[in-house]
Amino acid sequence: ALLTACELLSDVALGLVRKHMHGAQPALAESPWHLLVELSGGDDDQSRRQALEAFLAEALESGTISDAVLAQSGEQARRLWALRENIGEAQKIEGLSVKHDVSVPISRIPEFIERAGQALALAFPDIRIVAFGHIGDGNLHYNQSKPLAGENGVFIAAQPAVNRIVHDLVHELGGSISAEHGIGQLKRDELRRYKSAVEIEMMRSIKRTLDPQGLMNPGKVL
Structure with missing residues (x-):
């Protein structure tokens, strides 16, 4: 089995989802941080589940984690992922x-x-x-x-x-x-703060080579 997703979620982020997004939401233990993990590959679903259960058992025993929830169906997995996917919208609603x-x-x-x-x-x-x-x-x-x-x-x-x-x-x-x-327009000044003049000029040179007339995405990044 291969680790194909590993998402970190803070309790504040999940709190906003619970506050603003409607629908059934999985019950999770109280914790400052949560990790959403997904496996794929391997021989079958059973082998992936066994690999994940073994990992979680070891992590629980060592005190690395305090609790764990395994999706028992595709619908439960969807609801867990909805917590992650709705954070941006929930924060927007919050203000x-x-x-x-x-x-x-x-x-x-x-x-x-x-x-x-x-x-x-x-x-x-x-x-x-x-x-x-x-x-x-x-x-x-x-x-x-x-x-x-x-x-x-x-x-x-x-x-x-x-x-x-x-x-x-x-x-x-x-x-x-x-x-x-990306950098876009909002981070143009920030880019100059953290990149040297030499690095910026190298970027400009590449831009001029690929886009001598300045037609591609003008006014962005550089």
Whole structure:
């Protein structure tokens, strides 16, 4: 059996899904973090289940995890995945947010989460961190929702400082400020902050070679 999905879900993220998304939702134990894992391949469904059960039993015994839920049907699996897939929409319904599509080496994700959380809490008390993502490849959606009692204008004004805390730490840990959604227009200035003049010029040179008339996606990235 092969690991084909490994998604990290924070309790804050799941709380927003439960609050705003209707329909039957799986009951999960209380925990700051949850991991959604999916296997594929192998001889058959039974062999995959046995492999996963053996792994979970060992993790429970060692204290690495505190609880586990295995889907007993395709419908139960769909409901578990719905928790992950509805986070973005739930956060949108909740209100204003700052979103970060970042990546760091997998081994440094715990350090990033701890240090970023501490720094943000110190600078912006009561900010809500909505973290989730494809931890299997180090890609994390590290978002922030407005404090429950906060004012919209204050939160919007704080976005550059929030970005600086998150992106500086990502850069320090050898990661990327754009994991899967690209630089576009919003991160053009951020790109220049974290890439050297030589790197930027190399990118421009490649762009000119492939698109000498500047017709492809003008005004984006560079």
